[in-house]
Amino acid sequence: MPGSRTEQRRHLYFILPALVVMIALMVVPLFFSVYVTLFNVNLLENGGAFVFAGLGNYKTFLTDPRVHNALGVTALFLLGALASETVLGLVISMFLDRKFHFKAAYRALLIIPMFMTPVVSGLIWRTFYDPTNGIANWVLGLIHLGPVDWLGSVRYALLSLILVDLWQWTPFMVLLIMASLDSIPEDLYEAALVEGANEAQTVLHIKLPLIVPTVLIAIIMRAIDALKAFDIIYVMTKGGPGVVTETINMYAYTVGFRYFRIGYATTISFIFTVLVTILLDKLFAKAQSI
Amino acid sequence: MHAKLMAKRALGGAAFWIVALAILLFFLSPLLWMISTSIKSYIDAFALPPKIVFHPTLKNYIKVFSNGDFPRYIVNSLWCSFFATAMGILFGVPAAYGLSTFHFKSRKKISFFFLSARIAPPLMSLLPMYIVFNAIHLVGTRFPMYILYTSMCIPLVVWIMPVYFRDVPAELREAAIIDGCTELQVFLRVSLPLVKASIAAVAILCVVQTWNEFLIALVFTSQSTQTLPVAVTSFMTFQGTEWGPLCAAGCVIMVPMMIFGFFVQKYFARGMISGAVKG
Numbered sequence: 001m002p003g004s005r006t007e008q009r010r011h012l013y014f015i016l017p018a019l020v021v022m023i024a025l026m027v028v029p030l031f032f033s034v035y036v037t038l039f040n041v042n043l044l045e046n047g048g049a050f051v052f053a054g055l056g057n058y059k060t061f062l063t064d065p066r067v068h069n070a071l072g073v074t075a076l077f078l079l080g081a082l083a084s085e086t087v088l089g090l091v092i093s094m095f096l097d098r099k100f101h102f103k104a105a106y107r108a109l110l111i112i113p114m115f116m117t118p119v120v121s122g123l124i125w126r127t128f129y130d131p132t133n134g135i136a137n138w139v140l141g142l143i144h145l146g147p148v149d150w151l152g153s154v155r156y157a158l159l160s161l162i163l164v165d166l167w168q169w170t171p172f173m174v175l176l177i178m179a180s181l182d183s184i185p186e187d188l189y190e191a192a193l194v195e196g197a198n199e200a201q202t203v204l205h206i207k208l209p210l211i212v213p214t215v216l217i218a219i220i221m222r223a224i225d226a227l228k229a230f231d232i233i234y235v236m237t238k239g240g241p242g243v244v245t246e247t248i249n250m251y252a253y254t255v256g257f258r259y260f261r262i263g264y265a266t267t268i269s270f271i272f273t274v275l276v277t278i279l280l281d282k283l284f285a286k287a288q289s290i
Numbered sequence: 291m292h293a294k295l296m297a298k299r300a301l302g303g304a305a306f307w308i309v310a311l312a313i314l315l316f317f318l319s320p321l322l323w324m325i326s327t328s329i330k331s332y333i334d335a336f337a338l339p340p341k342i343v344f345h346p347t348l349k350n351y352i353k354v355f356s357n358g359d360f361p362r363y364i365v366n367s368l369w370c371s372f373f374a375t376a377m378g379i380l381f382g383v384p385a386a387y388g389l390s391t392f393h394f395k396s397r398k399k400i401s402f403f404f405l406s407a408r409i410a411p412p413l414m415s416l417l418p419m420y421i422v423f424n425a426i427h428l429v430g431t432r433f434p435m436y437i438l439y440t441s442m443c444i445p446l447v448v449w450i451m452p453v454y455f456r457d458v459p460a461e462l463r464e465a466a467i468i469d470g471c472t473e474l475q476v477f478l479r480v481s482l483p484l485v486k487a488s489i490a491a492v493a494i495l496c497v498v499q500t501w502n503e504f505l506i507a508l509v510f511t512s513q514s515t516q517t518l519p520v521a522v523t524s525f526m527t528f529q530g531t532e533w534g535p536l537c538a539a540g541c542v543i544m545v546p547m548m549i550f551g552f553f554v555q556k557y558f559a560r561g562m563i564s565g566a567v568k569g
Binding site for chain 1: 306309313317319320321323324339340384387389394397400403404408411413415417418419421437438440444445505520525526543548552555558
């Protein structure tokens with residue numbers, strides 16, 4: 001039977017319903033939004049009528065200084081978060097890569113931040129960052145530093161947001177890297193020890209190369225989420241002070257749901273989605289080929 | 291000599307635990323702070339260094355629940371999460387089964403399509419949806435959330451489940467087919483019972499993800515249909531944030547999700563890695 005028509009079609013009964021729903025909910029809106037980018041749609045003016053604008057929204061996008069700023073902020077946030085989370089994730093998981101009591105419980109506690117509601121986390125960190133009553137400045141005071149205006153200053157606002165992202169998502173890195181380290185066969189180490197390798201050499205020549213694929217995937221998955229980051233930024237800075245922490249996502253939201261310029265907001269998120277998809281597709285192909 | 295070695299080991303063990311606990315303290319500090327502040331009085335909440343010994347009070351919780359709307363927000367969140375999770379399982383599990391069991395030409399492409407639905411920023415579908423729902427006067431109801439949350443859950447299920455279906459031995463399927471079962475019967479009676487636990491785990495992930503969702507809820511809900519993440523931002527007022535009630539509300543929202551997370555963590559790592567590698 002394999003290869004016959006019925007064999008080839010059986011999968012459709014299982015896949016088709018989900019496929020149809022997802023096409024209706026993702027692809028149709030995507031085409032609709034391409035259409036919307038060609039119009040000026042302002043929900044506050046003349047009842048949200050579609051006024052044809054041609055490529056006007058795209059021209060605005062290219063010349064809008066806030067777009068340029070937002071692209072830069074997004075890139076900085078992405079690089080800062082990913083780099084710090086990867087390094088810290090590697091260090092912590094290497095450190096924990098040994099047998100110790102309560103290891104499973106420790107790991108379960110460590111990943112709690114991943115499951116915490118981002119909005120609530122953001123609000124809690126806001127209280128930590130409070131310039132007068134916050135814990136962050138108190139901790140700095142213990143080592144005779146600060147006080148710092150964490151969220152209010154041009155210099156530290158983006159860093160403060162990255163620190164929250166690092167707090168929430170480093171556990172994710174640790175979880176994936178630890179799972180990958182656990183899957184390395186014990187006899188590889190033994191063989192290395194017999195050959196006279198020391199601790200540093202096993203880390204460098206056995207562990208690191210074997211976990212590289214997992215780390216790359218973890219980085220890509222983090223990139224996907226970091227590019228979407230909204231909740232924490234919204235409750236902590238709303239893009240401020242000024243536009244210092246305004247990512248593309250935050251700006252598109254502001255244009256769409258503060259100014260109600262839906263046509264332009266759609267254009268921003270459409271171009272951004274295309275850029276991100278191309279970038280991630282390239283990265284993904286690379287990660288899978290390793 | 292022996293005693294020296296033992297002492298050195300014990301010292302090494304102690305050093306390990308000091309660092310390990312310091313790491314844990316950093317990652318758990320917001321949670322610990324939230325839980326303790328939720329049962330502190332107004333004055334204790336602001337004390338620095340943070341008070342470890344204090345008179346616990348339930349005032350903050352009473353204040354949160356005496357806001358007549360808060361129970362309603364809980365109900366809203368429950369409805370949105372459960373509806374979308376049910377839809378995600380109903381559509382996603384068969385699709386994951388189909389993608390992992392049968393071999394056909396477009397399999398990779400279809401898998402990638404589901405994956406890309408997770409990549410696209412939510413604003414991408416949210417803006418056109420807003421125009422549509424606004425036109426048919428459904429902005430401010432729970433309906434848009436049902437729809438958009440479903441579109442979040444299906445790809446999550448399709449992403450994570452295939453690895454567990456692949457664990458089901460092919461011989462079991464083949465034997466059932468020889469016994470005269472139809473494909474649907476094989477799916478329902480042979481494969482499904484074997485992946486029950488992972489379905490429960492992925493359902494919990496769907497609940498957590500939708501329960502925590504903020505942007506879509508912020509855009510589509512009105513005063514009466516707010517979900518908990520939107521409602522909790524109302525503790526930020528012009529006079530500043532009300533720390534005690536905020537933390538009490540935060541506990542009510544978060545603690546169930548963290549208990550859930552605790553139970554599904556082992557499925558989480560494996561499903562994500564393999565979903566991403568083989569997807």
